[in-house]
Amino acid sequence: MDVTYAYQKKRSEFGKQCLFSDKGPELIDNFASNKKFLHNYIIKDPVSRTTLCAPIQAEHHLNTTRAEYVNGAMNHVEGGWPKDVNTADEEQTKRYRRKVEKDEGFHHTVMQLCRNMENCILQNNAINIYQQYFSDVEPTPLVERSSARTVNVYQDQSIPTRPVTHISWSPDNQTKLAISHCDLTFQAKVPDQSTRSYIWQVERISSFLISENPNTPLHTLRPEHPIVCLEYNQKDPNSLVSGQFNGQVAVWDTRKGHEPVELSVIENSYRDPVHNVLWINSKSGTEWDTRKMSEPTETLILDISKEDQSMSNALGASCLEYETTIPTRFMVGTEQGKVISCNRKGKTPMEKMTFKFSAHFGPVLALQRNPAFLKNFLTVGDWTARIWSEDCRESSIMWTSFHRALLTDGAWSPTRFTYPNLLYRIFYHVLSRLSVFFTTRSDGILDVWDILQQQKQACLGVKVCDEPLRCLRTHEMGRLVAVGNQKGTTYLVEFSENLSMINKNDKMLLTAMFERESKREKILEARNREIRLKQRAKSSHMNLNMDEGGEGEVYQGIKKSEDGEIMFTDNNVVQAEAEFYLCIEQETKANLPPEEAEEEEEEGEDLQHDQLLDDTEGESPGSSAPSPEPDKDGKKKKGKGKGGKQKEK
């Protein structure tokens, strides 16, 4: 289609001024709509439109210029002389002095002062008022209030900030901190998120901590995928191992630059982010053979079920614990809340996993042995922190109450015995308290627990920041703790003396406490076992009875009795059924006021409940009974009569 308009103009009129005049609309061309084209298009439904109805706001950050402080000394030379007196001239100064002496007040004042002074002098001469009178009594430790203060803050250098996932102190007197940042939200891919992690330099001068430069990291690690956990090699202050978000494991050397020295091959690496990596005491120094990074030297698939091991059944491991003095054993905490104690030297996977503890309702976030009592360890997960003893498998020996906020990490206060530094002949008595452990919460509070002081609550809670705290690492000297939060900031917190200095009685008291709690647990365990045995004896007895009296079809544990009622043969199911009805009765009763009936029922029921649980635990893998609860809906209602019969027997 071509719209053109032709007009004529005389040559003599070229360049003439144009005179415009109004003209009405003129139809030049028109096109009819062609409905056939509609078929090439479809109506877009839904159409997303965004609108913004908000006042325009702008965000500004402001930081005042930092004042530079310089320490300087000032020399006090004679000052105070009035202007007319020349200090160098002795005559003049003498004259001035004499003038002052002549002053009226001088005489009086000096006499007064001298009188007081003489008293004190004579006092001093008579007896040394500051001497220690009782030499056999040790100075009582001051009842100092526990306190903590934040010494330093390290920010995540990249934007957007990522949460801190792991912190590790370097082994050379702990002057460096390695912090790894990673956003662990499942399959989140925030664009522009940096993959870097940082090493910060922290200087230590006597008992003060001065940071060389809290604004720039000493060293940056630049991997391809973000690092989830990062550990220093305890023997070599320059090398680190890290677990990445994509499952690979890398070894770094801080002297060699920003790239990993060795990286594991993807085919042999894990399939999920590596949560925890540790160095172990072996010849090559790592659990992965550094000479050929193609595969790990040992793989242990965490599968608890006794059937064949397969990767599909494997439980995710969420944290690892390894104690260098017990080289063949290590412990793993799983995402399902169980803790498995493993033996490296076992031949079959079953042998390798020696004990299992059912620890928490959620993933086990922290797992650490007490540095002085190797048989006891601390686990942190869901809303509690628990202390376990290896001898008691059924439950923890001590535990905290359920908190309001999720606990994210925990650690014991490390112990360092007397530490002679032969070069300077200085003895550092830096002992830390054995009974102290720390936990971090998701509401930004760092709790310090001292089980010798109080078991019910933390002896000190420090609000470090508003964001949830993600991880925690104690400094070897015991007074400092590094905590990292969700925003990527790491705080160094220093504690007061009484939380880090050890008392002579501590070890004894703590041993006594642990023993007492373990004994208590063992007694409970024994009692539970007794009850279980009795129950089993009873149930096998009852099973026999039922078999004798029953007729009719038997299929899968259900059979018809003479009454025509359908019954389960398995005692567990029968009991559970009875209990179910009891519960329902109780619920209906709960709407009515009387409470005594409920209480009685409850007691009886609790006992039954325990027995039921113990029973099912003992028989779970091989049990052929279908899970009792959902099946009941389909079966005929029993009524309380059955429950009554049960109790008699």
Add this chain to the structure above:
Amino acid sequence: SNEVEETMKRIQSHKGVVGTIVVNSEGIPIKTTLDNTTTVQYAGLISSLADKARSVVRDLDPSNDLTFLRIRSKKHEIMVAPDKEFILIVVQSPTD
């Protein structure tokens, strides 16, 4: 003034006393039994310390005032008797 001299001499003669200094409010040592450098040092340092101590006491309780200040160190004890206009400083070493 004679009395003053006598008293000062008496103080100086007590057992263990190393030196005595009288300093005025501007920090100028008026009378002293020590050498010049030491005197000047003591005068400057102690004046400011005594002032600070006094302000501490008065800050805690305005109706209170500093009467005496004793600084015990490993080697000596420095005793300071402050006043509005003058400060008397005596340095004594312990007798045991």
